[in-house]
Amino acid sequence: MGIIKTNHVSYDYVRVNDEGVEEEKERALEDVSIDVYPGSFVAILGANGSGKSTLARHLNALLAPSEGTVWVDGMDTSKEENVFPVRREAGMVFQNPDNQIIAGIVEEDVAFGPENIGVPTKDIWKRVEEALEKTGMAAYRMHSPNRLSGGQKQRVAIAGTLAMHPKCIILDEPTAMLDPGGRREVIETVAELNEKEGVTVVLITHYMEEVVYADHVFVMQDGKLAMEGPPREIFSKVEELQKYKLGVPQITLLAHELRKSGLDIPEGILSEEELAEAICRLR
Amino acid sequence: MSITLKNVSYRYSTGTAEEIEALKNITLTIEDGQFIGLAGHTGSGKSTLIQHLNGLLRPTEGQVLHNGQDIFEKGFDLRTYRTKVGLVFQYPEYQLFETTVLEDACFGPLNQGKTKEEAREMAKRALRSVSVPEELFERSPFELSGGQQRRVAIAGVLAMEPEVLVLDEPTAGLDPCGRTEILDLVKSLQEERKITVVLVSHSMEDIADYVQRLVVMKEGEVFLDDEPKKVFSHFEELEEIGLSAPQVTYLMQDLSAQGFGVPTDCITVEEAKEAILKAVGKC
Ligand SMILES: Nc1ncnc2c1ncn2[C@@H]1O[C@H](COP(=O)(O)OP(=O)(O)OP(=O)(O)O)[C@@H](O)[C@H]1O
Ligand SMILES: Nc1ncnc2c1ncn2[C@@H]1O[C@H](COP(=O)(O)OP(=O)(O)OP(=O)(O)O)[C@@H](O)[C@H]1O
Numbered sequence: 322m323g324i325i326k327t328n329h330v331s332y333d334y335v336r337v338n339d340e341g342v343e344e345e346k347e348r349a350l351e352d353v354s355i356d357v358y359p360g361s362f363v364a365i366l367g368a369n370g371s372g373k374s375t376l377a378r379h380l381n382a383l384l385a386p387s388e389g390t391v392w393v394d395g396m397d398t399s400k401e402e403n404v405f406p407v408r409r410e411a412g413m414v415f416q417n418p419d420n421q422i423i424a425g426i427v428e429e430d431v432a433f434g435p436e437n438i439g440v441p442t443k444d445i446w447k448r449v450e451e452a453l454e455k456t457g458m459a460a461y462r463m464h465s466p467n468r469l470s471g472g473q474k475q476r477v478a479i480a481g482t483l484a485m486h487p488k489c490i491i492l493d494e495p496t497a498m499l500d501p502g503g504r505r506e507v508i509e510t511v512a513e514l515n516e517k518e519g520v521t522v523v524l525i526t527h528y529m530e531e532v533v534y535a536d537h538v539f540v541m542q543d544g545k546l547a548m549e550g551p552p553r554e555i556f557s558k559v560e561e562l563q564k565y566k567l568g569v570p571q572i573t574l575l576a577h578e579l580r581k582s583g584l585d586i587p588e589g590i591l592s593e594e595e596l597a598e599a600i601c602r603l604r
Numbered sequence: 605m606s607i608t609l610k611n612v613s614y615r616y617s618t619g620t621a622e623e624i625e626a627l628k629n630i631t632l633t634i635e636d637g638q639f640i641g642l643a644g645h646t647g648s649g650k651s652t653l654i655q656h657l658n659g660l661l662r663p664t665e666g667q668v669l670h671n672g673q674d675i676f677e678k679g680f681d682l683r684t685y686r687t688k689v690g691l692v693f694q695y696p697e698y699q700l701f702e703t704t705v706l707e708d709a710c711f712g713p714l715n716q717g718k719t720k721e722e723a724r725e726m727a728k729r730a731l732r733s734v735s736v737p738e739e740l741f742e743r744s745p746f747e748l749s750g751g752q753q754r755r756v757a758i759a760g761v762l763a764m765e766p767e768v769l770v771l772d773e774p775t776a777g778l779d780p781c782g783r784t785e786i787l788d789l790v791k792s793l794q795e796e797r798k799i800t801v802v803l804v805s806h807s808m809e810d811i812a813d814y815v816q817r818l819v820v821m822k823e824g825e826v827f828l829d830d831e832p833k834k835v836f837s838h839f840e841e842l843e844e845i846g847l848s849a850p851q852v853t854y855l856m857q858d859l860s861a862q863g864f865g866v867p868t869d870c871i872t873v874e875e876a877k878e879a880i881l882k883a884v885g886k887c
C-alpha cells in the first residue's frame with residue numbers, strides 16, 4: 322500500500338444555519354481513489370474548483386472524508402488519535418508566502434513546528450539546522466523573513482515542514498506568487514528533497530512546466546479523478562487536457578503545433594532540449 | 605487619461621529600524637489606451653508602485669499626476685478618480701469582504717452611485733464575463749476555491765467599468781484556460797473600449813502574448829522599459845534578477861547556436877512556429 326492512499330473518498334462541504342441545522346451541501350470530492358508510492362513525486366492538476374485543495378486537506382487530516390477512507394502511512398486519518406501523527410507525517414505548504422511566516426527570525430520560524438509537537442530543545446536546533454541546510458537557506462538563519470524574496474520565504478516554509486521530519490510534503494500552489502527564478506528555486510528544492518531524501522512529494526499546481534519533474538500526474542475534474550499517468554503520457558493528450566481546462570508546457574505546445582503542421586516530431590516532448598534535438602534531426 | 609509618476613519614492617515604516625525604500629525616484633508615464641506589463645523580481649516594488657496609480661499609497665517624495673494634475677492636491681476629486689482606476693489586488697482574499705459573491709461584485713458600482721438594480725446588473729454581467737457560475741452568486745466568497753475567489757475579485761473591479769484597469773498578478777491561481785480567458789477579456793476591453801491596462805505578472809509567457817510595452821523593475825527602480833521583444837533580448841540580465849525570457853525564446857537561441865537559420869527574438873509560440881517551419885522549408 323502507498324504512503325498516501327484514498328479509497329472511494331467523497332467529501333461534502335456542509336453549510337449549517339445558526340441553529341446548527343444543515344442548510345446546504347456542496348459535493349467537492351466524488352469517489353476519489355489514489356495511491357501514492359513512498360518516495361514518489363506526484364502532481365495534481367485540475368480546473369479551478371475541481372477539488373484539488375479539498376483533496377490536499379484530506380491528506381493531512383485537516384478534513385475527514387464524508388465517505389470512504391484516507392490512509393497516510395497506514396493511519397486512517399478519520400480517527401481522532403491519528404490526527405496529530407498524520408500532520409507530522411504530511412507537512413503542508415501553501416500559496417501565499419507572507420501568510421506562512423510566523424516568527425521574526427528565520428531559524429525561529431523553522432523551529433516553530435517541532436517545538437509545537439514537543440521535540441526536545443536540543444534536538445530542535447539540530448533539526449532546524451538540517452532543514453535550513455537541505456533547503457539551501459542556512460546562510461539566512463538569523464535573517465528577518467520579511468526581508469527575504471518570495472522564493473526564499475517559500476523555502477523557509479518548506480524548511481519549517483521538513484523540521485517536523487515528515488515522510489510527505491504536500492504543496493498547494495507553492496509557486497503561484499513567485500518570479501521565474503523563485504519558482505525554479507522552489508521546484509528544484511522540492512525535487513532534490515524527493516530524490517536525495519526520499520521525501521514523498523504531492524504538488525498541486527497550475528504551471529504545467531512544473532509537472533515535468535513529477536513521476537505521476539493525477540488530473541481532477543468536477544471532484545472526480547479524470548486522468549492519471551506519467552507526465553509524458555498525460556501531456557501527449559493536448560486536446561483532452563483542454564477539455565479539463567488545462568494546457569501543456571509552452572514547449573510541448575510548440576512541438577504539438579509543429580507536428581500538426583507536418584513536421585516529424587514525437588508527441589509528448591517535455592523539455593526545450595528534447596525539442597531542439599528533434600528539430601535538428603529534421604535537417 | 606494618462607497617469608504620470610514623477611520622481612516618486614516610497615518608504616515603508618519610515619523612522620523605524622525596519623524602514624525600507626520600496627520605490628526609488630521613479631518617473632513613468634502610463635499613456636492612454638496602452639496595454640502595459642509590469643514585471644520584476646519578488647519584492648522589487650511592483651505592488652507598491654501600482655497602489656500609487658489610484659492613490660491608495662501616497663508617495664513619500666514626488667508626485668502622481670493625472671492629466672498633469674497632482675492627485676493629492678487640494679481640490680482634486682480623489683474619490684471619483686479612484687472609481688475610474690480599478691485595482692485588482694494581488695491577494696484576492698484581501699479584497700473580498702461582503703457576505704455573498706453577488707453583493708461583493710455590487711460594491712463598486714454602488715459606490716459609484718448606481719442604483720441597486722443597476723449595480724446588480726453590472727455585477728452579474730461582470731461575474732459571467734469571468735465564468736463565475738450562477739450557482740455561486742449567493743455563496744459566501746470565503747467558501748470558494750482559490751481560483752474562484754480570484755475570479756470574483758476581478759469581477760468586482762470589472763463591474764465598475766474602469767477607464768484604467770490595474771491587475772496585480774490576476775492570473776495567479778487560475779487554471780490555464782482561465783488564464784487565457786481573462787487575459788483575452790482584458791485585451792478586448794483595451795481594444796474595444798479603449799481602456800488602459802497595467803498588468804503585473806510573473807509569467808513571462810503571458811506578458812509576451814499580451815502586452816505592448818514592458819516595464820521591468822529591479823530593487824525599487826525601473827530597470828528596463830521597452831517593447832517586450834527588446835526587453836526579452838536582455839534575457840541574461842533578466843535571469844540575474846530572477847526573471848527569464850519565455851520558454852520558446854530559449855529554444856530559438858539554442859537552435860540558432862546549432863546553426864539553424866532562425867531569428868532568436870521570437871517570444872510567442874506562434875512566432876516560433878512560423879520561424880521553424882520556414883527554416884525547415886515547409887512554409
Ligand atoms: N469552505 C468551503 N465551503 C463550501 N464549499 C467550498 C469550500 N471550499 C471549497 N468549496 C467548493 O468545493 C469545490 C472544490 O474546491 P477546491 O478548493 O478543492 O478546488 P481547487 O481544485 O483547489 O480549485 P483552485 O484551482 O481554484 O484552487 C469548489 O466548487 C468550491 O466552491
Ligand atoms: N506593508 C509593508 N510594510 C513594510 N514593507 C513592505 C510592505 N509591503 C511591501 N514591503 C516591502 O517593500 C518592498 C517592495 O514590495 P512589493 O510588495 O511592492 O514588491 P513586489 O514587486 O510586488 O513583490 P512580489 O512579486 O513578491 O509581489 C519589499 O521589500 C517588501 O518587503
Ligand SMILES: [Mg+2]
Binds near residue numbers: 493749751
Ligand atoms: Mg485550490
Ligand SMILES: [Mg+2]
Binds near residue numbers: 650651652694772
Ligand atoms: Mg506584489
